Amino acid sequence: MRSLLENRKALVGLGILGVFAAVAAIGPWLVGDPTDFVAVPLLPPSFAHWLGTTAQGQDVLAQTVAGARSTLFLGVIVGLATVTVGAIVGTAAGYFGGWVDEVLSLVINLFLLMPGLPLCVVIAAYLPAGPVTIGLVLVITGWAWSARVIRAQALSLRQSVFVSSAVVIGESPLRIVLLEILPNMTSLLASSLIGATTYAIGAEVGLEFLGMGDLGAVTWGTNLYWASNDVALPSGSWWTFVPTGACIALCGFALALVNNALDEISNPRLSAERAFVRATGRKRLDLHAPTPVLKSVQGGSNAPR
């Protein structure tokens, strides 16, 4: 965890996410009712309204802030749910092996191949519009990704010495999974969670843009739906469209940064390279330089033993 905080990429990513989390948590109290009709429609950004107004005379800043809460909240929930389902199925498949694995792998692969968004559109169109429906279809179409990755890791962990010995001792499968296997997958689980959340946010926004969300609610996706419906671009009202898109991109970017950082930390080669670059005081890694011999190394979790 500490190494995460030391990583520059992770810091930037977590920083951005932190800002958005704060905005989502307290923002709505600061900006007032986003559905309130406050001014003449389609005003460009000004001191009175920092991001201008929508075609219905609503404050774009208020809508963006309010949308952050709904979108991010649903995204995180769906991410958690997706990884949970994926973890259950994945570890079951990896741990039990045999025909259980065969069957579950088949199911995982089937779900992986189903085209996600079309399936979402088909299901979401029939169920009542709203976050529950969207959440449901996203979990159904998204769990297989994490399941596959977790299964692979569970399989290899199953072969490891400490797990085999636990089996020999006679520990119950549940205990083994919870106490031996899952704890060794933390970085993988974290990475899956981030990936799932990114997917959730993107797909959620996409579905809402198509008009399949609750149009009465204020979310980033519905903001873009209304902007498009009210012909944002041809009328030159870029401010109804750009802020929300930028926010979504920043969140996705931040999540990707953190994911990347996690990758680096868990890939010993990459972290060794970083330490090496820092230690030798060079600006970049030069593959053709001779291998230096280190006289001594102080501290750091990356220190070789």
Place this chain on the structure above:
Amino acid sequence: MRFLLRRFGFYLTAAWASVTLAFVIPRLMPGDPATAMFSRFRGRLKPEALEALREAFGFTNAPLWKQYLQYVGHALQGDLGISIGYYPATVGSVIGQALAWTLFLSGLAVVLSFLLGTLLGLAAAWKRGGWLDGIGPPVLMLLGAFPYFWLAMAVLFLFGFQLGWFPLRHAYDDTLSAGLNLPFMLSTLQHVVLPAATVVAATVGGWMLSMRSTVINVMAEDYVLFAQAKGLSEARIVLHYVARNALLPNLAGFGMALGFVLSGSLLTEIVFSYPGQGYLLVRAVKSLDYPLIQGLFLTTTFAVLAANWMVDVVHVWLDPRTRS
């Protein structure tokens, strides 16, 4: 060979599952096409007229399993039924053209994105710490974080509407007729630039990062060091050894990427009025056009299965280890 056969078996199972899913989903959902028809006529249909319509569409009251077998049987013969919204056109004819365009756009975009991303990833990893390695990943990651349709709208507005460099809609110029003639083919290329560019911009970052990652791992392998020690030229090492070995793990993701792109291209097609399947699906769903929804779902899934199958074949061809 065994590997291929096993995979083929899997694809058959997946195909069967798709057919079943395509049949089941519309029927599980609330809403009834007969009522949709009734409402479309604003209720002026007499009961006899409604019955006549029902029969015309094949909505029988036969038990579900019988309907299912009928459906599967017809599907195997290529008969996907008659569309409600485009009555009396058959589902096959409605989908046919749309599928071709979607495959063209998505296929082109995926291949371009893969090639570009792979090359960029290779270059970035080989010149570790260089400017490409520093700037490339963050910029492309940021670009890829924008929703597909957002990028599409921005691109359409900037390059199509404001600057007028590219056409605003459709797959080819309306005054031309489709066929193997040069004007048509040129027009097609001109119209696919913006939509494909959008998809490429949104996805190239992923390919670059994963290629960079695998190249880094491969470069640390002993044989690369050995080749360097032996004095082989860098170009040869990179292209002949590193690239080929780093490519393999990414290839597995290629087939899956096609499925992903087919989904995302749905949104891109709508923004660019590109006559593909994506838009067709949204309209079919909104008008409860069961036969069309089923047909679209089936064809999309089958396309993904076929793509993955081809990727598997290529994989076997490229990687001698799987052939044993």
Place this chain on the structure above:
Amino acid sequence: MALAACGGGRAAGEPGVIEIGEQRQSSSFTRNFNPLLELGDVRWPAKAAMYEPLLIWNALTGAFVAWLAESYRFSEDHLRLDFQIRRGVTWSDGKPFTARDVAFTFHLVKKVPALDLRNMWQFLADVRAIGDDAVEFHFVRPLVPSIEDISSQPIVPEHVWKDVADPFAFTNDHPVATGPFTEITSFKPQAYRVDRNPRYWKGLPSVKALHFRAYPANDQTILAIINDDLDWAGNFIPAVERIHVARDPAHHGYWFPAIDAMVMLFANTTVPPFGDVRVRKALSMAIDRQRVVTVAMHGYTHPADATGLSDAYDRLRDPAAVAAGAGWMKHDPEGARRLLDEAGVVIGPDGWRRGPDGTRLRLSLLVPVGFSDWVVASQIIARGLRKVGLDAGISTIDTNAWTEKVQRGEFVLSMGWTLPSYTPYGFYRGMLSRKTARPIGEDAPENWHRFGMPEADEVFTKLEATTDPAEERRLYHALEAMFAARAPAIPLFPGPLWGSFTTKRFTGFPDAHDPYAPLSPYLFPQALMVLTRLSPR
């Protein structure tokens, strides 16, 4: 932000070929020109440019325009309607058009009930051609307003259609018709073109051909409109002055007269307390219609009055009825609270009103998801209701599911349209007649609020048997008074009829300065009136 007026994909149009926007949004066209069908994907020209009806109703003049029929007359007992058929009309393949084609068409839809879109054989006993130029319609009972249905039926040629095996599935790929544009010269999935009919009875049209491109959604269509890629369209355009007119004030025009059907808030009168007229009136007083019109409808229309009539019926509006209902059509939250208290819908300890049975009222206002302007309107309405103490929220649902719910009466409050008709007869029948009020659970195409009064039915019966304009006027005024008194449903605003054009290449479009016909191309057969007046520059 100044927009550069760059070309951006503007195709150079052939002179004389006009670009029209099809109503159906699609990414590709199917070749179906069957004018008798409503279901499926029939191309616009089938009913608006190829096949013609006997008469065309012009809502702006309040009178019929003679078309394929030169005149009509009801018999004394109103059980027979005679049409004098125009002479000298030929089909586009040269064969003469006669009264026999008219009779054939009506008998065809009798034979294939799915094509009898207006259920005419419910009241028709027989249709006979008398010679070449007269047709007699015999009724089962007097039903004068049915001339609306009969006169608008597209007429098809007997010599072609008598050999068609299944008229319902017939796509009519090579139409033979009487209209101004009948020759399909090119048909591709993305675009098609229909050239003028050299044998047209009104003379060769000045416009050479009609051209159509496929647009999948509203924003693509609007992009084309403001970019001069569409000469004539009927789409809703937000901020039309800014994004359309301002781009080319000399040529770009629009006209959105509020003559389409009234948009209403329906309260299910079978659900207490909405059976109480005071509660319905209170609902109405809680709504700030001016805000709804300004924000949701971009100021394109105006608040309705107590007669519930759209601007199409201005000639028949009774100022006395308007005045009588002015009280409950005004935005008056205080008055609404008083009325609700009076009706026994009082505020409970939690601040929200309770029904007469004491339970808290939780009102869900249904809105179909496809109509974005309705969604915004319903948001404003729900806020207004909450301000007077009613716990109201909106529920956006899929359009098909919404249709099911309102037709079955499974709702408490819902937005809704009314069926447009040439006279207020159809409108009021759907508002006040017991004959249209079906019990809950049964599908009802109109009268979703399930309300009926016997006094109204008496008036309807009289209307069905009179052709005297003065008598009609008196009867409509009576209906208006009933509506203003009983408030069966809550009128919000008359729907605008969308229409936009550019005169860069063609002139002759109707607009506010020259209202010779409605501008919207989506009105058929009214579009024929415009098509025959347009000419290239």
